[in-house]
Amino acid sequence: EAGVAQSPRYKIIEKRQSVAFWCNPISGHATLYWYQQILGQGPKLLIQFQNNGVVDDSQLPKDRFSAERLKGVDSTLKIQPAKLEDSAVYLCASSLGVSGGTDTQYFGPGTRLTVL
Amino acid sequence: QKEVEQNSGPLSVPEGAIASLNCTYSDRGSQSFFWYRQYSGKSPELIMSIYSNGDKEDGRFTAQLNKASQYVSLLIRDSQPSDSATYLCALRPNSNYQLIWGAGTKLIIKP
Numbered sequence: 001e002a003g004v005a006q007s008p009r010y011k012i013i014e015k016r017q018s019v020a021f022w023c024n025p026i027s028g029h030a031t032l033y034w035y036q037q038i039l040g041q042g043p044k045l046l047i048q049f050q051n052n053g054v055v056d057d058s059q060l061p062k063d064r065f066s067a068e069r070l071k072g073v074d075s076t077l078k079i080q081p082a083k084l085e086d087s088a089v090y091l092c093a094s095s096l097g098v099s100g101g102t103d104t105q106y107f108g109p110g111t112r113l114t115v116l
Numbered sequence: 117q118k119e120v121e122q123n124s125g126p127l128s129v130p131e132g133a134i135a136s137l138n139c140t141y142s143d144r145g146s147q148s149f150f151w152y153r154q155y156s157g158k159s160p161e162l163i164m165s166i167y168s169n170g171d172k173e174d175g176r177f178t179a180q181l182n183k184a185s186q187y188v189s190l191l192i193r194d195s196q197p198s199d200s201a202t203y204l205c206a207l208r209p210n211s212n213y214q215l216i217w218g219a220g221t222k223l224i225i226k227p
Binding site: 040041042043044045048056089091101102103104105106107108109110 | 120124147148150158159160161162165167204206208210214215217218219220
């Protein structure tokens with residue numbers, strides 16, 4: 001079974017530029033998550049999709065970050081314009097989306113973003 | 117405030133010994149608990165999940181959950197250098213809530 005795919009793996013941009021990340025979840029997984037992980041910290045949830053609808057985007061800086069999952073499968077996360085503090089690893093995860101507390105998230109390899 | 121606390125480490129353990137990683141949490145109603153391992157420069161990978169009080173064993177790994185005392189532990193028996201990584205504790209406060217993550221404990225297994 002193929003895992004969560006992400007691209008690109010690495011990206012270096014200058015501040016105020018824009019960048020986009022792509023994620024393809026495990027086949028059949030209804031729920032997709034975008035996380036930001038800063039070195040030495042746990043993952044911070046940016047946005048959670050259930051199929052093509054947004055479940056939680058309370059921690060997404062909406063003035064500069066946007067995300068979509070138009071057909072309920074793959075997803076893109078965009079930053080425009082980027083700031084220095086956006087330098088982090090952006091992780092995509094997916095899960096079946098079952099209720100009852102046992103839903104398990106599986107992570108992609110991540111995209112390491114450096115903003116200069 | 118829902119919080120998950122982990123000692124950041126590093127925790128240094130000799131090869132072959134038992135490594136004990138601990139996680140405490142503030143939300144008494146939390147239902148589901150997960151341990152993820154994260155190698156440097158890699159993404160988190162699931163090691164174990166536990167939902168009921170007591171112990172759950174999987175190979176060299178044992179998760180222990182004590183909801184009354186609000187802690188969950190991960191024991192690694194016969195520690196190997198390949199176990200050196202950061203171990204992240206995560207929990208789900210209720211069935212429909214997002215995961216709450218700790219900052220992780222860095223484990224170093226010394227040959």
